[in-house]
Amino acid sequence: MLFLILVPYLAWLAWAAIRHPVPLSYNWRSLWQRRVSTLSTAAAIAVVVGIFVVVLSLSQGISRAFISSGRGDQAILIRPNSRTELGSTLDRDQARILRVNPLVVQDEVGPLASAECFIVNLLEQREGGGANVAFRGMEPAGIRMRPQARLVEGRWFRSGLSELVVPRRMVARFAGVGLGKTLTLGGKAWRIVGVFDAGGSAFDSEIWTDVEDLLQAKKRTVYSSMMVRVASPEGMARLARILEDDKRLKLEVHSEKDYFAQQTEAGKPIQVLGKLITVILTVGAIFAAMNTMYAAVAGRTAEIGTLRAIGFRRREILASFQWEALMLCAVGGVVGACLALSFNGIQTATTNFDTFSDISFAFTITPRLMLEGVAFSILMGMLGGFPPAWRASRLPVAEAMKG
Numbered sequence: 001m002l003f004l005i006l007v008p009y010l011a012w013l014a015w016a017a018i019r020h021p022v023p024l025s026y027n028w029r030s031l032w033q034r035r036v037s038t039l040s041t042a043a044a045i046a047v048v049v050g051i052f053v054v055v056l057s058l059s060q061g062i063s064r065a066f067i068s069s070g071r072g073d074q075a076i077l078i079r080p081n082s083r084t085e086l087g088s089t090l091d092r093d094q095a096r097i098l099r100v101n102p103l104v105v106q107d108e109v110g111p112l113a114s115a116e117c118f119i120v121n122l123l124e125q126r127e128g129g130g131a132n133v134a135f136r137g138m139e140p141a142g143i144r145m146r147p148q149a150r151l152v153e154g155r156w157f158r159s160g161l162s163e164l165v166v167p168r169r170m171v172a173r174f175a176g177v178g179l180g181k182t183l184t185l186g187g188k189a190w191r192i193v194g195v196f197d198a199g200g201s202a203f204d205s206e207i208w209t210d211v212e213d214l215l216q217a218k219k220r221t222v223y224s225s226m227m228v229r230v231a232s233p234e235g236m237a238r239l240a241r242i243l244e245d246d247k248r249l250k251l252e253v254h255s256e257k258d259y260f261a262q263q264t265e266a267g268k269p270i271q272v273l274g275k276l277i278t279v280i281l282t283v284g285a286i287f288a289a290m291n292t293m294y295a296a297v298a299g300r301t302a303e304i305g306t307l308r309a310i311g312f313r314r315r316e317i318l319a320s321f322q323w324e325a326l327m328l329c330a331v332g333g334v335v336g337a338c339l340a341l342s343f344n345g346i347q348t349a350t351t352n353f354d355t356f357s358d359i360s361f362a363f364t365i366t367p368r369l370m371l372e373g374v375a376f377s378i379l380m381g382m383l384g385g386f387p388p389a390w391r392a393s394r395l396p397v398a399e400a401m402k403g
Contacts, residue, residue: 006382013326016319027324030296038328041292045332045377046339048285052278053340053365053373060364062350069201070257073105074145075236077226077243077251084263085118085225086355094249095226103239105229107144112229114142117214119224120357121185124175131349133174134206134357135185137214145229148201153179154194159210162217165194167204169347169360183207186217202260205349205360227256263354282380289384293325297392304392318393325385326378333377337370 031038077098078088095115098104105112117137122130136142143149143156157163170177182189190209198204211223230236240253297304307317344365352359 006379010378010382013319013322016316017323027320027327030300030324031328034292034296037292037295041288041328042332042335044285044288045329045380046336048278048281048380049333049336049373049377050339051281052376053337053369054343054363055275055278056369056372057340057343057363057365060366060369061348061361062359064200064361064364069148069198069203069260070255071229072233072255072257073231073236074227074229074256075239076254076256076259077228078224078254080250080252082252084354085116086120086357088224090115090223090226090251092222094251095223097249098226098228101228101239101242103228103230103235103242105231109144110141112141112145114139114145114227115211115223115225116142116227117211117218117220117224118355119214119218120355123177123183125173126175131174131358133170134355135214136206136208137211138208139211142211142227143208145227146198146203149196149198149203151194151196154192156194157209158193159212161210162188162190162213163193163209164190165196165208166192167206167360168195168197169204170207171195173349173360186214186219188217200362202263202359205352205358226251263352286380286384289325289329289380290387292328293321293385293388294391296324297321297388297395300392301395304395308395314393318389321389321392322382322385325389326381329377329381329384330374333374333380336377337373340373341365341370 076085077090078085079090082088092115095113099111099113116139119135120132121135123133124130140159151165152168154165157165164183166177176183177192179192179195181192183192184190196208215221215223228239230239236253236255243249243251243253304317307320308314312320343363346363347360348363349358349360
């Protein structure tokens with residue numbers, strides 16, 4: 001918003017540079033002559049812009065993990081007012097009725113409907129400490145309904161054998177997670193028979209198994225939720241009306257895509273902390289740019305007087321020094337954006353505060369985020385460069401000529 005407010009001023013600077021220019025080469029030479037202060041200020045700007053882009057990439061990575069998880073033609077059915085599967089229950093009679101609903105799509109194997117159990121369990125991390133990890137029990141249709149999950153090692157789990165499949169991203173992070181290894185859950189050992197890759201979706205943070213095995217281990221008799229696939233968005237709305245009217249099926253219908261999109265709120269604490277740090281560093285960077293430009297004005301009063309004496313007006317002096325600050329900060333911004341690019345694809349994790357489970361995601365640096373970082377540096381140059389540029393333009397000619 002602030003940048004939009006300053007757009008007319010930036011447009012005026014461009015007009016001033018074209019209409020009555022003080023050569024920009026003059027400003028470049030000035031920056032190079034003060035290379036120590038120039039480099040230190042540009043480095044400060046680069047650090048701030050780098051942090052700014054990385055913080056935005058956290059939000060981008062979390063959003064991509066959740067949004068890429070859902071399909072628009074699949075519905076997650078949970079108990080009213082539950083918000084998530086973790087706090088929901090769905091009994092066996094409800095699941096049986098839903099499986100034979102004519103709105104549910106069928107493939108060559110059977111109905112695309114999966115009654116599921118969702119729990120969290122503490123696992124030890126390789127670097128020490130523990131993290132709550134999501135375990136999802138599902139019916140065989142559950143795998144067919146998640147085509148983004150691709151088996152890369154081993155095989156899928158089988159019912160009644162206490163078998164698990166784990167995401168590839170967890171293998172490097174958690175102790176005892178890998179093909180052929182065993183995990184303890186519900187007082188018994190579970191064998192890991194497969195490793196899958198879910199393409200960066202939220203399913204890369206879940207361990208999968210057979211729903212009946214998981215219910216038995218946790219001594220539960222009811223499911224957490226049910227996933228069904230419908231033929232069209234209209235079918236989703238019709239299904240919601242049926243569940244609303246049928247007293248046996250008092251369940252909420254959430255589009256799978258919408259359900260996971262709502263969980264992007266899980267990254268808000270990290271975003272808030274990152275933005276707070278960015279604001280603090282931004283203030284410091286603006287003052288660094290301002291200090292550098294004030295020093296430039298103080299050391300070049302005779303030059304300023306000469307420029308005024310040969311006919312350059314105050315507004316042209318103002319534009320010249322403002323452009324110098326913009327060039328200084330833009331260089332720092334480009335360097336900072338390029339430094340942030342080195343974080344692209346790095347895996348990290350946070351806590352999903354809706355389910356209190358670990359969620360893995362990758363830093364996602366896009367060209368748009370890099371451009372936003374450079375624009376942010378230009379904004380800092382405008383704010384930090386204006387006061388010293390204004391002072392330079394207001395120096396009396398006679399006083400400035402004395403140096």
